[in-house]
Amino acid sequence: MNSTPADEHKFLELVNENRDRILRVCRVYAWNAADHDDLYQEILFQIWRGLPALKEEQFANTWLYRVAINTAISFVRKRASRLDRVVHFEHADLTRTIESRQATEESADDRIADLYTAIYKLGPIEKALVTLFLEDFTYEQMAEVTGISANHVGVMLHRARKKLSSLMKEEAPNE
Numbered sequence: 001m002n003s004t005p006a007d008e009h010k011f012l013e014l015v016n017e018n019r020d021r022i023l024r025v026c027r028v029y030a031w032n033a034a035d036h037d038d039l040y041q042e043i044l045f046q047i048w049r050g051l052p053a054l055k056e057e058q059f060a061n062t063w064l065y066r067v068a069i070n071t072a073i074s075f076v077r078k079r080a081s082r083l084d085r086v087v088h089f090e091h092a093d094l095t096r097t098i099e100s101r102q103a104t105e106e107s108a109d110d111r112i113a114d115l116y117t118a119i120y121k122l123g124p125i126e127k128a129l130v131t132l133f134l135e136d137f138t139y140e141q142m143a144e145v146t147g148i149s150a151n152h153v154g155v156m157l158h159r160a161r162k163k164l165s166s167l168m169k170e171e172a173p174n175e
Contacts, residue, residue, distance in 0.1 A: 011048055018064050021135060025065075028119050028127050029072035031079075039075050046071045065132060066145045073124045118167035126160035133157060 015022070022043055030036035046067050054063050119130055125146060132142045139150040139157075146153065 007051060010054075011051055014051075014060060014064065015044060015047065018061070021061075021065070022068055024134075025068045025072055025131060027116055028131050029076050029124075031120070035075075035079065039072060042075055043068045043071045062137075062141055062144050065135075065137070069128045069131070069145060073128070076124060114168060115164075118164055118170075121167055122160060122163060125156065126163065129153065129157045129160050130164060133161075 022040065026036045026039045026043070030039045047064065050063075050067055054060060119127055122130060125148075128146055129142055132145060137145070139153045142153045142157070143150040148156070
């Protein structure tokens with residue numbers, strides 16, 4: 001793609017306005033800091049690559065989420081297939097990894113770290129719906145991003161929230 005200064009400006013503006021959103025998608029889908037950085041770079045690359053397809057500025061947020069979430073889902077599938085061939089986590093290893101990840105959540109309180117850990121355990125579409133819900137997207141906007149009907153979004157989001165609630169209860173320390 002031959003880029004123009006206008007393309008570069010549009011890209012930088014879109015990324016700067018949505019940096020926190022992109023980082024939240026990375027946080028939900030990436031397991032460790034290295035994967036987080038790799039996924040962030042891959043999302044930026046896909047946004048740059050797909051920028052010519054963005055016709056109407058009013059749909060930029062929805063388009064950006066669609067690119068970010070689709071990239072994240074593909075990224076997770078690629079990583080999972082490599083991990084399946086190379087590493088098999090034992091339960092204790094997984095627990096240590098989760099605890100280590102929570103320990104690195106410097107700026108977030110324990111409840112938010114628990115929330116992200118629980119979200120990470122959801123399926124790819126559930127992660128997408130919960131992430132979009134937390135960003136205050138409407139069911140129609142979620143449907144546009146995920147490619148499923150708004151009615152089905154409501155059903156799937158309800159199930160994902162119940163599953164998330166259950167996972168959060170499992171994560172909560174016994175008092």
